[in-house]
Amino acid sequence: MAFDCTVLTMFPEAFPGPLGVSLIGTAWREAALWSLETVDIRGFSKDKRGFLDDTPAGGGPGQVMRADVIASALDSVERRERPLLYMSARGRPLTQALVRKWASGPGLIVLAGRFEGVDQRVLDARGFIEVSVGDAVLAGGEAAAMVAIEACVRLVPGVLGQAESLSEESFEDGLLEHPQYTRPRTFEGVDIPEILLSGHHAEIRKWRQAMREETTRERRPDLWAARTANQQAKGAPDPKKGQAQ
Numbered sequence: 001m002a003f004d005c006t007v008l009t010m011f012p013e014a015f016p017g018p019l020g021v022s023l024i025g026t027a028w029r030e031a032a033l034w035s036l037e038t039v040d041i042r043g044f045s046k047d048k049r050g051f052l053d054d055t056p057a058g059g060g061p062g063q064v065m066r067a068d069v070i071a072s073a074l075d076s077v078e079r080r081e082r083p084l085l086y087m088s089a090r091g092r093p094l095t096q097a098l099v100r101k102w103a104s105g106p107g108l109i110v111l112a113g114r115f116e117g118v119d120q121r122v123l124d125a126r127g128f129i130e131v132s133v134g135d136a137v138l139a140g141g142e143a144a145a146m147v148a149i150e151a152c153v154r155l156v157p158g159v160l161g162q163a164e165s166l167s168e169e170s171f172e173d174g175l176l177e178h179p180q181y182t183r184p185r186t187f188e189g190v191d192i193p194e195i196l197l198s199g200h201h202a203e204i205r206k207w208r209q210a211m212r213e214e215t216t217r218e219r220r221p222d223l224w225a226a227r228t229a230n231q232q233a234k235g236a237p238d239p240k241k242g243q244a245q
Contacts, residue, residue, distance in 0.1 A: 003034040003156045004082065004107035005149050007142075008073050010052075010114055012038035014142045019150060027159040034107075034153050037077075041065075044072040053115050060116075067119035070111065074126055077109060084128045085148060086111045086118065087141035091130030094148055096171035098131075103155035110148060112141030174227040176220060178211040 007015060015038050019025065027033040045052040046068070053063035074084070083102060087110065092098075102108060111118070111128065123130065133144045154160055170177040181192045195207045217224045 001106065002032055003103070003105075003153060004037070004080070005034065005153070006037045006039060006077050006082075006107070006109045007112060007145050007149075008039045008041055008070070008077075008110070009112040009142055009145070010041050011112075011140070011142055012040050015146075017142075017146055019146055019153070023160055024150060024153055027153070027156070031158065033156055033158050036149075039073055039077060041069060041073045044069050044076070056116060062116035064116050065113055065118045067122035067125075070118055070122045071126065074109070074111070074122075079109065080106050082107045082109050084109050084111070084126060085131050085145075086113065086123055086128040087133070087144035087148065088113065088117065088130040089132055089135075089137045091132040094131050094133050094151065096151075099148075099151040100155060103152040108149060108152060110141075110145040112145045114140045171223075174216075174223055174230070175212040176216045176223070178208040178215070 009015070016025070016028070016036055019036060020028065028036060041052055042050055052069040053065050056062065056064050082105065085108060122128075131144075131148060133147045138144060181196060185192055185197075193207070195203055198204070213224075216227070
């Protein structure tokens with residue numbers, strides 16, 4: 001069965017965007033391995049002017065998307081046990097673990113909010129999961145929705161073709177990916193690391209693993225600390241011992 005994605009948005013014209021290109025776009029348009037549907041929230045406003053937002057209760061700047069309008073838009077969609085995501089800067093971080101979980105299911109329903117946000121009552125009543133794609137505030141949830149969908153769709157069997165290429169990617173085992181190189185052999189005076197040209201596959205694997213560990217320690221100490229704690233809890237040796245210098 002296809003991985004079915006539905007986006008509730010004020011701007012359906014923003015889609016498919018990058019979801020429609022390269023292998024992911026081909027998997028959608030030609031192979032039908034996943035599907036994309038947009039629902040225009042504005043079509044569910046009962047206001048004769050088409051308004052779907054109102055002033056914040058308690059005062060304050062901006063506007064808030066109304067619970068009744070969002071509920072009507074969502075209730076027009078067949079859920080089919082798909083998780084409901086609301087893209088929000090205050091949400092739980094989007095992680096590869098969550099992506100793997102969702103990618104193994106029937107699809108996603110994603111709400112792309114605007115203004116100051118969405119009335120909390122509809123988020124609670126319908127069971128939305130608030131998800132953030134980073135510690136930054138966007139003008140709307142459309143770009144974030146594309147990030148969540150793409151992260152899931154690329155894990156759907158057959159979309160990328162080479163399943164084995166996913167195993168050493170960033171976050172798959174708590175480490176970031178190793179650096180990559182290709183021709184030319186020398187670029188602006190810098191050579192490809194000699195080990196990668198040696199043909200010794202076991203040594204190349206060891207080098208890549210060492211680079212993954214080094215990169216993670218330097219760039220994401222939070223991931224490194226979590227990995228170290230997890231290994232210690234399992235009784236594994238401390239990864240700092242015996243590491244490549």
